Amino acid sequence: MFKLIQRYLTANFIAPFVLSTFFFVAFLLTFQLFRIIKIVISKGVEWTVVMELVGHIAISFIPMAVPLSCLFATIYTLNKLSDDSEIVAMRSFGVTKFKLFLPFLISGLFIGACIFSLNNKVIPASKTQFKNTIIRLTSTGVLTDIKSGQFFTEVPGVTLFADEVEEKGKMMKHVFIQKSKKGNLAEQVVHAKEGSLIKILDEKWGVPSVRLHLKDGVIIKRFEGQDGEIEKILFKDYDFPLTSGGAITEFVTKDGMKTNSELKNSIRDSATKSKELKLTKRQTMQASAKTQLEYWSRINTPIQCVLFIFLGFVFGIKHGRGKTKNTSGRALSFLLSYYAVFFFGVSLSRKGILDPMITTFSPTVVSIGLGIYLYRKLDWAS
Known part of the structure; x- marks a missing residue:
């Protein structure tokens, strides 16, 4: 019975997760599509090349989209099961909240492992190819668009x-x-x-x-x-x-095109150089802030996947039949708070005030504490 319930919960989670991932990637993609269309129109790019560019950008957005998908897919799945009284039925068979959470936890660990693997080599290679193609297309235009006695303004x-x-x-x-x-x-x-x-x-x-x-x-x-x-x-x-190429390549940095091992080497080289130059602690952090933020974010993203599924679990289960709560509103408030703290920390790290590792993991640690607190408060006979 328990294995059947696990398979059933996992099957109900997969479809919302895939659809929400597609939605968030498409949403993030729209901000870059306008710039791609501008290049297509001005440079006469073939549609095969355009589709290749879109594919590379989409892959680059996966680490941002997947944690959000984990949160909302878990909430949607458990809301639906609660509304259909399936959660109540499972409780009547003596299924504890941990056993109910277990299939979501396993899914989160699997998703996190996939994201970690993609972040190591696949996504850096995709970003490199994307930036290479954009610059190749726009640089070809530079050679032909400059005219005698005319102002050239394509380079921002x-x-x-x-x-x-x-x-x-x-x-x-x-x-x-x-x-x-x-x-x-x-x-x-x-x-x-x-x-x-x-x-x-x-x-x-x-x-x-x-x-x-x-x-x-x-x-x-x-x-x-x-x-x-x-x-x-x-x-x-x-x-x-x-x-040329403008802001379209701004989200693709050299750090973003490095593998995890290359990022670690860059951080170590920066620390060695700072010692040789006898820089202060603040200057040292400032010099390697972007690289460290990129590296620690890649470590944090798989953790985010598991964490957001955990929070989706505690947000998604309704407290008894007939009771409702605005789970989507609570999830949105949580996300706004999470990323507000994170980006505030990023600004401090770039100024050399806050360690990039603390910036990356502080919102995650606080969120884990929030999740544990809400998990213990679940209306559940364990």
């Missing part, structure tokens, strides 16, 4: 102008570049007699970058502040990064 924050353009945009004369505000730099202006577009392939990542090699020119930088400091630099040769 950069305006480029050339009096003469030859060899389909590869060679330019009398080049003017204006770069918009970044940090305390209010404006940067570059003027050169000649310029040539060159493509550089990163040997480690296989991701191409386009640079504008300038000759015989001047760089003028204007900084913010009351003094309005201006810096002037003369150069004979200067490489200006010109890779």
Whole structure:
């Protein structure tokens, strides 16, 4: 009887979990689709390439979507079983709350193991391929879209102008570049007699970058502040990064393209370098914050899957027949609180104030405590 109940509960959980995962991935995907469509229209990209890009993005969003799916699928399953009085029937056969939770726990452990495996190699490889394809498509457009006597503004924050353009945009004369505000730099202006577009392939990542090699020119930088400091630099040769693609590749960082072992090596190398430079503890944390957040988040995501199923269990079971509660509202309030604390911690970690490991695991530890408290309060004859 118990094994039959386990199979029945697992079967009821699978369909909502798959559908909710598809929904959350599709929801997250919409934010990137608009940017992909822009590239498709302007560059004339084939639909096979578009579908490949969509597939790579979808895979990248799985670690974000799956924990949410675990929570809402568990709540939906147990709400439905409670409404149909199936939970009451199981209780009448002497099924304890732990035995009822066990199939969900096993499912969570299996899902967490799959996510951990995907995060190690598959998702980094997918992000690398995605960024590679986007830059390849947009960099090809750079070579043909620059015209003589016309302003080129496809690269975010950069305006480029050339009096003469030859060899389909590869060679330019009398080049003017204006770069918009970044940090305390209010404006940067570059003027050169000649310029040539060159493509550089990163040997480690296989991701191409386009640079504008300038000759015989001047760089003028204007900084913010009351003094309005201006810096002037003369150069004979200067490489200006010109890779386009915009915000579409911002969610794909170099840390995101590394395997777990490579992230650990990067963290260790950063710590060694900080010791050599005799940096303070805060400066050391700040230097490796992004890498550590990426690494610890990959460790935390499988734990999240089990945790969110546990919380879905305590939120989803109704306290007796006829009693109702707004389980979706409680789950949404929990998620908002969880991620508000997490992102607040991320901002502190990037400033070197809070250790990235504490930032990542603090909301999880607090949520485990909340889950245990609610589990003990369940109206259940154990």
